Amino acid sequence: MDFLVKNYYSISIMMPKADNRVSDWFLMSSPLPTLALVTLYLAIIIHGQSFMKNINPFDLKGVMVVYNCGLVILSAYMLHEFVMSSWTVNGFNLLCQPMDYSDDVNSVRLAGACWWFFISKLIELLDTVFFVLRKKNNQISFLHVYHHTTMPILWWVGVKFVAGGEAYFSTTFNSGVHVLMYLYYMLSAVGPALQPYLWWKKYLTTLQLVQFWVVLVKTVVAIVVDCGYPVGYEYFLVFYMVSHIILFTHFYKSTYHKPRNNPKYHENNNIPEPKQPLKGNIKGELRERK
Numbered sequence: 001m002d003f004l005v006k007n008y009y010s011i012s013i014m015m016p017k018a019d020n021r022v023s024d025w026f027l028m029s030s031p032l033p034t035l036a037l038v039t040l041y042l043a044i045i046i047h048g049q050s051f052m053k054n055i056n057p058f059d060l061k062g063v064m065v066v067y068n069c070g071l072v073i074l075s076a077y078m079l080h081e082f083v084m085s086s087w088t089v090n091g092f093n094l095l096c097q098p099m100d101y102s103d104d105v106n107s108v109r110l111a112g113a114c115w116w117f118f119i120s121k122l123i124e125l126l127d128t129v130f131f132v133l134r135k136k137n138n139q140i141s142f143l144h145v146y147h148h149t150t151m152p153i154l155w156w157v158g159v160k161f162v163a164g165g166e167a168y169f170s171t172t173f174n175s176g177v178h179v180l181m182y183l184y185y186m187l188s189a190v191g192p193a194l195q196p197y198l199w200w201k202k203y204l205t206t207l208q209l210v211q212f213w214v215v216l217v218k219t220v221v222a223i224v225v226d227c228g229y230p231v232g233y234e235y236f237l238v239f240y241m242v243s244h245i246i247l248f249t250h251f252y253k254s255t256y257h258k259p260r261n262n263p264k265y266h267e268n269n270n271i272p273e274p275k276q277p278l279k280g281n282i283k284g285e286l287r288e289r290k
Contacts, residue, residue, distance in 0.1 A: 096227035
């Protein structure tokens with residue numbers, strides 16, 4: 001975190017210029033509040049698990065349903081805004097759209113959608129906080145923490161410097177995937193009654209992997225076409241997508257390719273564990289009971 005603060009002005013030089021349209025928007029005047037929230041997030045992960053060690057897990061069923069429902073609505077709203085400010089706009093180049101810092105209504109609307117996307121990544125830090133409070137420590141993997149820690153920082157920089165242009169693509173796909181993802185989490189939080197209908201978790205993970213590959217290919221195309229969108233941000237996005245593809249592929253294999261007699265296979269796929277055969281001398285036990 002200190003490195004990012006000290007090199008804030010170096011980051012500014014890498015990008016063409018800060019976007020004056022967003023300078024007065026909430027949390028956009030300085031990176032310090034975002035870095036402070038991410039630091040607090042990491043502190044909760046590190047110390048929260050120790051704090052909860054001798055405390056019973058909190059029953060947050062109602063909170064989880066409301067929280068995930070809220071993120072479904074927010075993700076759907078962002079998806080709508082991205083589509084309406086880019087995909088449906090006449091003259092918008094879907095192959096490679098340069099950055100537009102003007103006050104054009106659609107350009108400002110796209111910047112606003114990017115800002116909401118950044119805010120959503122701060123809200124999603126609560127995913128892990130709920131894991132800690134519910135003592136679901138097995139869910140707090142390196143992939144989970146890496147993704148949640150880096151996204152707010154990445155998108156603060158994105159909104160500050162490049163809130164528009166090519167940013168439309170990855171955010172559109174991510175918002176769509178998150179509608180389905182948080183819908184799954186909401187239904188899962190309702191309870192065991194809906195578990196038989198949540199068989200599509202595996203396909204949700206597959207969709208996330210497809211998302212990373214599509215964004216990676218699209219970003220490479222934009223770099224080759226070179227329409228004037230800041231190439232430094234695109235190169236970083238390529239690295240970021242590759243890192244997610246590697247981590248998510250490992251997660252997919254370790255989660256869904258386990259032997260069926262492994263308890264975690266049933267836990268991760270919402271399948272009840274098979275009953276274990278009785279051990280011991282059954283005939284002898286029966287004779288003793290007689």
